[in-house]
Amino acid sequence: MTKSYFPKNFLWGGAIAANQAEGAWNIDGKGMSVADVAQYKPNIDPKDYVSQWHVSPAQIQKAMQTDDTTYYPKRHGIDFYHRYKEDLTLFSKMGMKCLRVSIAWTRLFPTGTESIPNSKGIAFYRNLFKEMNRLGIEPLVTLAHYEMPLYLVNHYDGWVSREVVDLFIRFCRVCFQEFNPYVHYWLTFNEIDSVFRHPFTTVGVVEEKYANKKEAEQAIYQALHHQFLASALATKELRKVDSTAKIGCMMTKTLAYPLTPNPEDALLAQQYNRNNYFYADMQVFGAYPQYMKNYFNSHDIHVQMHQGDEEILKQYTVDFVSFSYYMTMVKSIDEDHMEKVGGNLTTSVKNPYLETSDWGWQVDPVGLRISLIDIYDRYHLPVFIVENGIGAKDTFVDGTVHDDYRIKYFSDHFKQVNLAIRDGVDVMGFTTWGCIDIISASTSQISKRYGFVYVDLDDLGRGTYDRYPKDSYYWYKRVIETNGASLYGDSKMAATGSLKL
Ligand code: BGP
Numbered sequence: 072m073t074k075s076y077f078p079k080n081f082l083w084g085g086a087i088a089a090n091q092a093e094g095a096w097n098i099d100g101k102g103m104s105v106a107d108v109a110q111y112k113p114n115i116d117p118k119d120y121v122s123q124w125h126v127s128p129a130q131i132q133k134a135m136q137t138d139d140t141t142y143y144p145k146r147h148g149i150d151f152y153h154r155y156k157e158d159l160t161l162f163s164k165m166g167m168k169c170l171r172v173s174i175a176w177t178r179l180f181p182t183g184t185e186s187i188p189n190s191k192g193i194a195f196y197r198n199l200f201k202e203m204n205r206l207g208i209e210p211l212v213t214l215a216h217y218e219m220p221l222y223l224v225n226h227y228d229g230w231v232s233r234e235v236v237d238l239f240i241r242f243c244r245v246c247f248q249e250f251n252p253y254v255h256y257w258l259t260f261n262e263i264d265s266v267f268r269h270p271f272t273t274v275g276v277v278e279e280k281y282a283n284k285k286e287a288e289q290a291i292y293q294a295l296h297h298q299f300l301a302s303a304l305a306t307k308e309l310r311k312v313d314s315t316a317k318i319g320c321m322m323t324k325t326l327a328y329p330l331t332p333n334p335e336d337a338l339l340a341q342q343y344n345r346n347n348y349f350y351a352d353m354q355v356f357g358a359y360p361q362y363m364k365n366y367f368n369s370h371d372i373h374v375q376m377h378q379g380d381e382e383i384l385k386q387y388t389v390d391f392v393s394f395s396y397y398m399t400m401v402k403s404i405d406e407d408h409m410e411k412v413g414g415n416l417t418t419s420v421k422n423p424y425l426e427t428s429d430w431g432w433q434v435d436p437v438g439l440r441i442s443l444i445d446i447y448d449r450y451h452l453p454v455f456i457v458e459n460g461i462g463a464k465d466t467f468v469d470g471t472v473h474d475d476y477r478i479k480y481f482s483d484h485f486k487q488v489n490l491a492i493r494d495g496v497d498v499m500g501f502t503t504w505g506c507i508d509i510i511s512a513s514t515s516q517i518s519k520r521y522g523f524v525y526v527d528l529d530d531l532g533r534g535t536y537d538r539y540p541k542d543s544y545y546w547y548k549r550v551i552e553t554n555g556a557s558l559y560g561d562s563k564m565a566a567t568g569s570l571k572l
Contacts, residue, residue, distance in 0.1 A: 073486070073489065073490070073493075073559055074556070074559065075489060075553070075554055075555035075556040075558065075559065076489050076490075076492040076493045076555075077488075077489060077492060077554050077555040078492070079554070081168075081498070081499075081500055081501075081554065081555075082168050082169035082209060082211070082455075082499055082500025082501070082502070083166070083167065083168050083169065083500065083501060083547075083550070083551040083554075084167050084168055084169030084170050084171065084208070084209075084211070084500060084501070084502040084503070084506070085162060085167055085169075085170055085171070085502055085503050085504075085505075085506020085507070085523070086170070086171035086172075086211075086457055086458055086502040086503065086504050086505070086506065087151070087170075087171070087172055087173075087505060087506065087507065087509055088172070088173045088213065088216040088217065088218070088261070088509075088512070089172065089173045089174060089175040089178070089216065089218055090104060090106035090107075090145050090148070090173075090175060090216065090217060090218040091106075091145060091148060091505075091509040091510045091511070091512060092148045092149050092151035092172075092507075092509045092510075093148050093150075093151045093152040093175065094146065094147040094148030094149065094150045094151065094152055094153075095148075095150070095152035095153065096143075096145070096146035096147070096148075097138070097146075098152065099178075099189075099191035099192065099195070100178075100181060100189045100191050100192065101175065101177050101178045101181060101189075101192065102177040102180070102181025102182050102183075102220055102221070102222065103135065103177065103220070103221040103222075104175060104176065104177045104218040104219060104220055104221055105217065105218065105219055105221055105224060105271060105272050105275060106145045106217055106218045106272070107134065107143060107145065107146055107221065108126055108130065108131055108134040108135075108143075108221065108271075109124075109143065109145055109272075109515050110134075110142055110143060110515060111141075111142060111143070111144050111514070111515035111516060111530055111531075112515075113530065113531075115514070124268075124269035124271060124272055124513070125269070125271065125278060126271045126277065127277065127279045128277055128279060128280065131221070131224070131225065131277070135221070140532055141531045141532045143515075144510050144515050144516075144517065144530065144531075144532055145510045145515060147532055148509065148510055149507065149508065149509055149510070149517075149526045149528065149536065150536050151509075152195065154536070154538075155199055155202070156202060157538065158507055158524070158538065159202055159203060159206055159208065160206070161507070161524055161538060161540065161544075162206075162208060162506065162507075163206035163207065163208060164548075165523065165544060165547060165548045165551065166548050166551040166552050167208055167506070167551065168207070168208065168209060168500070168551070169208065169209040169210075169211055169256075169500055169502055170203060170208050170209075170210060170211065170502070170506075171210075171211040171212075171213065171258075171457050171458075171502040172199070172210065172211075172212060172213070173212065173213035173214070173215070173216035173218065173261070174196055174212060174213070174214060174246055175192075175218050176214075176215065176218060176219060176220055176239075176242050177218065177220045177221075178191075178192035178195065178196070179192040179193060179196075179242055179245060179246070180220065180238070180241070180242055181220070181222075182220050182222035182223070183219070183220035183222055183223045183235070183238050183239075183242070184222065184223075184238060186241075188242075188245045193245070193249050196246075196249070196250060197249060197250065197253070200212075200250055200253035200254055201253060203253070204253050209255065209256065210253060210254045210255075210256070211256040211257075211258065211455075211457065211500075211502060212246075212250070212254050212256070212257050212258065213257075213258040213259075213261050213321065214239075214242075214243055214246060214257065214258065214259055214260070214305065215239070215259065215260045215261060216261040217261060217272045217273065217512060219274075219275050223235055223238065223275055224271070224275040224277065227275075228275070228276070228277075228280070228290070229274050229275020229276050229277075229294060230274040230275055230276070230293075230294035230295075230297045230298055231274070231275075231276060231290045231293050231294045231297075232297075233297060233375075233377075235275075235297060235301075236297050236300055236301045236304065239301045239305075240301060240304050240305060240308060243301075243304075243305040243308055243309075244308050247308055247309050247312040247313070247316075248312060251312050251313050251316065254316070255313075255315070255316050255317065256316070256317050256318075256319070257305075257309060257316065257317070257318040257319070258318070258319050258320070258321045258393055258457065259298075259301070259302040259305055259306075259318065259319075259320060259321070259354070259389075260273075260298055260301075260302060260320070260321060261321050262321060262322065262323040262395060263295075263298060263302075263320065263321065263322065263350045263354075264322050264323055264347060264349070264350040265323055266291055266294070266295050266298075267291060268417055270287075270291050270294070274291065274294035274295065274298065275294070276290055276291055276294055285371075288370075288372065289372055289373070292367070292372055292374050293374055293375060295350075296374045296375075296376065296380075299353045299354065299384060300380055300383060300384065302320065302354050302389070303354075303357070303383045303384050303386070303387040303388070304383060304387065305318070306318050306387035306388070306389065307383070307386075307387045310387070317390040317391060318389055318390055318391075319389050319390060319391040319392060319393045319455060320350070320351050320354035320355065320389045320392055320393065321393045321394065321395070321457060322347070322348075322350055322351045322392070322393075322394045322395075323347075323394065323395050324347070324394040324395065324396045324442045324446070325347055325398065325399065325400055325417070326344065326347075326399045326400065326438050326441060326442050326445070327339075327340040327343040327344055327347075327399065327400040327401065327402045327419075328340055328399060328400070328401050328402070328422070329401075329402055329403070330401050330402065330403035330409075330420055331403065333404065335404045336402060336403050336404055339402040339403070339404060340401075340402040343400065343402055344445075345362065348449065349362075349363055351392055351394075351446075351450065353384070354388060354389050355388055355389060355392060355450045355452060356388070357384045357385040357386070357387070357388045358381065358384060358385055389452070390452070390453075391452050391453040391454065391455055391499060392446055392450050392452050392453075392454050392455070393454070393455040393456070393457040394442070394446065394454070394455075394456065394457065394458075395456075395457060395458030395459065395504070396438075396439050396442060396456060396458065396459045397414065397432055397458070397459065397460075397504075398414050398419075398432040398433045398434070398435060398438075399419075399422065399425070399433055399435040399438040400417075400419035400420075400433075401419050401420040401421070401422045402420065403420050406420055409421065412427055412431050412432075412433055413430075413431050413432075414427075414428075414430065414431055414432030414433065419433065421433075422435070428461050428462060428463065429462065429463050429464050429519075430462050430514075430519060432461075432462070434461065434480065436480075436483035436484045436486070436487045437487055439456070439459070439484055439487045439488065439491075440487040440488070440490050440491045440494070443456075443487075443488065443491035443494075443496045443498065444491055444494055444496055447491075447495075447496040447497065452497075453497045453498070453499045454496060454497065454498055454499065455498070455499040455500055455501075455502075456488065456498070456500070456501045456502070457502050458502070458503075458504040459484055459501070459503060459504055460477075460480070460481075460503050460504035460505055460521040461476070461477055461480040461521065462505075462511065462519035462520065462521055463476060463477060463519075463520055463521075464518060464519075464520070465508075465520045465525060465541070467525055467527070467539070470539055471525070471539055471540065471541055471542065472525050472539075472541040472542065472543075473541075473542050474541045474542055474543045475542065477523075477541070477543045478542065478543050478546045481503065481543070481546075481547065481550075482558055485501070485550065485555060485558055486558055486559075488501060489555055489558070503521075503523075503547075504521050505520070505521030505522050506521075506522055506523055506524070507522040507523070507524040507526060507538065508520045508521065508522035508524065508525055508526040508528075509521070509522070509526075515530075516530050517529065517530060518530050522541070523540065523541055523543045523544040523547050524538050524539065524540055524541065524544060525538070525539040525540075525541055526538055527539070
């Protein structure tokens with residue numbers, strides 16, 4: 072029987088983002104962010120989720136004039152803003168060692184342009200981090216998780232404007248100075264590679280403003296350059312405040328397999344994977360790789376750089392590589408004629424060996440082990456799985472949810488992480504996505520539930536907001552307290568819910 076190879080200091084935990092959990096979108100001086108424009112559209116065809124993320128100037132104007140929170144559920148979230156103490160208590164009783172949260176830029180700087188931060192925003196995060204420290208939960212903090220100020224989209228063209236780099240660094244400086252006593256692990260940009268999947272949310276680019284696709288692509292690469300630069304400059308700022316704190320990049324790991332041994336399929340998969348690595352390559356190696364320079368030349372893309380940019384990128388690189396992992400992809404030269412599956416705002420050829428989630432995402436635990444090995448072998452830096460989980464339709468009965476499917480999902484994934492550690496990968500920790508039910512990033516639903524804790528709320532914002540531990544809550548508690556050993560022993564007992572608090 073396999074044993075647990077998880078190191079003693081392994082950071083078992085959970086992850087949420089401000090815009091999907093906090094709510095309180097216009098409370099205590101918070102400004103509007105791009106997340107406040109994301110609508111919930113009932114009965115939408117899953118294939119159209121992507122279109123929801125492509126927002127026009129007219130939609131932005133409309134969203135700014137309405138506070139219909141049933142239509143914009145992220146604005147209410149799960150009210151973590153007011154209930155965080157209750158939630159942290161639940162996490163602490165579960166034994167969580169780490170919680171990934173993000174800081175809403177608009178809570179500190181409502182438009183992004185103020186010179187003095189909003190003291191109520193600072194007080195909220197200071198209290199949050201203090202409480203986490205008190206409970207022995209290590210904060211892992213994302214500086215930008217799909218929540219840039221809407222003002223910067225409307226008045227600066229988002230990250231296309233170089234001034235946004237300075238405004239973001241002003242925000243980072245305040246975060247590091249104010250929260251440094253409580254926070255030792257930071258992440259810069261969530262899923263920085265998602266920039267082409269949903270540019271509005273990632274870099275504040277409204278594609279409609281550009282004459283054609285080519286101009287929009289040029290703008291997105293410019294915005295991306297500014298984020299790479301901002302990642303390096305944020306690292307520089309952090310080092311000034313605390314030389315021992317660690318900062319990481321964050322990518323969506325979407326490993327692609329060739330459908331067949333046809334070398335053309337293998338090449339396609341390799342190209343896809345290389346593109347997926349481009350973003351972390353930039354933040355780890357600190358320079359544009361030759362393959363991207365060639366792409367820019369052949370596609371007539373001109374990224375404007377200032378003198379000194381290249382040195383900054385090179386000098387301030389990240390300490391670790393973090394990633395989200397939900398599904399894998401399949402590549403084939405005959406792609407057009409094949410059955411497809413959707414997920415994570417992208418599509419793939421269906422993998423005949425894998426099952427899919429309720430939302431069609433291909434579930435692949437072994438792919439996680441392969442990804443861990445690939446990432447570690449490429450970068451030789453510690454790796455951190457900061458998002459993974461299954462969005463499912465839960466049934467709430469008798470005050471709980473019997474979510475054996477979630478237990479199986481995590482059990483399978485944790486075991487693969489354990490094997491990757493045995494294979495020599497330095498894994499810092501694992502924060503499961505949406506450890507408490509939150510509003511989905513892509514669909515704005517809460518019925519797409521990821522949590523170990525159920526929140527009494529429906530897609531139209533109706534409910535008491537009360538929290539209820541699911542069976543998986545007790546199961547994960549046991550995994551944490553045995554440092555993974557229960558995965559190979561008494562996990563069945565834990566799964567039945569016999570281990571109550
Ligand atoms: C990632 C995002 C998260 C998150 C997760 C699950 O891409 O970083 O914010 O929500 O995916 O996606 P969804 O909420 O769309 O199911």
